[in-house]
Amino acid sequence: MEFGICHLNCIALRKEPSDQSEMVSQLLFGETFEVLLAEGDWIQVHLDYDFYEGWVSSKQIKELDGEVYHRISKKSPCFSDEMVTFITNQDDQFQLITLGAVLPEYKKGSFYLDEFHYDFDGEVINGKMPKxxxxxxxxxxxxxxxxxxxxxxxxxxxxxxxxxxxxxxxxxxxxxxxxxxxxxxxxxxxxxxxxxxxxxxxxxxxxxxxxxxxxxxxxxxxxxxxxxxxxxxxxxxxxxxxxxxxxxxxxxxxxx
Structure with a gap:
């Protein structure tokens, strides 16, 4: 795995590759990263937004191929401006997301995370806002x-x-x-x-x-x-x- 994305609401970024290790940050829904190292069920990642590094469970992230990763990375991100809301996928399954979740390739109430289509009915922020x-x-x-x-x-x-x-x-x-x-x-x-x-x-x-x-x-x-x-x-x-x-x-x- 070279590239990945968080497809859950938020997951722990840990100091060491263990569930018992200190949580140093979190990945939110839609945030992307590069993979640095793999160790058992854990991968060390380099986050695209703030360049932070740490370990995440491979069971809690989704792999992205290089083409999709670079396409998402080049676009200005859209963020959920809702405190807490739900998104639904093509199977009508609900998923919780919170304030600041990234909506990859968002357009007119829907977005895609790799091959999965989601509907989002909420406020969106895109681009640089006034101070x-x-x-x-x-x-x-x-x-x-x-x-x-x-x-x-x-x-x-x-x-x-x-x-x-x-x-x-x-x-x-x-x-x-x-x-x-x-x-x-x-x-x-x-x-x-x-x-x-x-x-x-x-x-x-x-x-x-x-x-x-x-x-x-x-x-x-x-x-x-x-x-x-x-x-x-x-x-x-x-x-x-x-x-x-x-x-x-x-x-x-x-x-x-």
Whole structure:
């Protein structure tokens, strides 16, 4: 196998080839990858969107031939803009998909995943959206529980949240917070920020460990226990429930 695609709602991307290994990220429906290595029932993959690498179970992915893979990869992706919805295949079987699922070769309410035809009756996002749409998407994740490695409204981590908000709106962010912090232009003051800009936070060793999306009026939406809204100031994130700072501000970035 050289190329593949995720044909389930989401599957675990693991650090090592084992069900007991740490989940470092997730593949969502319609996301494609190249195969690096095979080991038993596991394959090591290189994801096309963010170049992340990890191990997935071969039972949970679908192989693509080179021609189909390259055809899908060259097209501007369409994403589901529905929190949770169903797609149906040619056998009238239902399948769950969540916000940000990729709809390969989507056209007028239907799409194909290799030889399989699916119908989709929902809102679709395609291409680069206005910056204001980032906040709209971010609010859709509000109260999603924290899940290490997660990228869906059923469970998401801080950088999975920021990545998915940007991805759905047509902009590429790397997977981890420290990688995302290398992108974009530095903003010196909170007053320079616009809704949709990114803020990053570090630990005592100076390592960037957290990310969030800036809102109007010195608020920030981020994932800490759950996706929540707190205050942000020059020191960092001020938790509105505990009345204390929880994250130390390192840098603010504007991608566009």
């Amino acid at each position: 204001s749409n980032l906040v709209r998407t971010a609010y859709k994740f509000l109260n999603a529980p924290f899940l290490w490695g997660g990228r869906t409204p059923f469970g998401v981590d801080c950088s999975g949240f920021t990545q998915m908000v940007y991805k759905i709106n047509g902009y590429q962010l790397f997977r981890d917070a420290h990688q995302q912090a290398s992108q974009g232009e530095v903003l010196s003051f909170i007053e320079e920020c616009e809704p949709g800009d990114l803020a990053f936070f570090d630990n005592e060793e100076g390592e960037i460990i957290h990310a969030g999306i800036i809102l109007d009026n010195n608020y920030i939406i981020h994932c800490h226990g759950k996706v929540r809204i707190d205050r942000i100031d020059s020191s960092g994130i001020y938790n509105v429930d505990t009345n204390r700072h929880t994250h130390k501000l390192r840098v603010m970035k504007q991608l566009f």
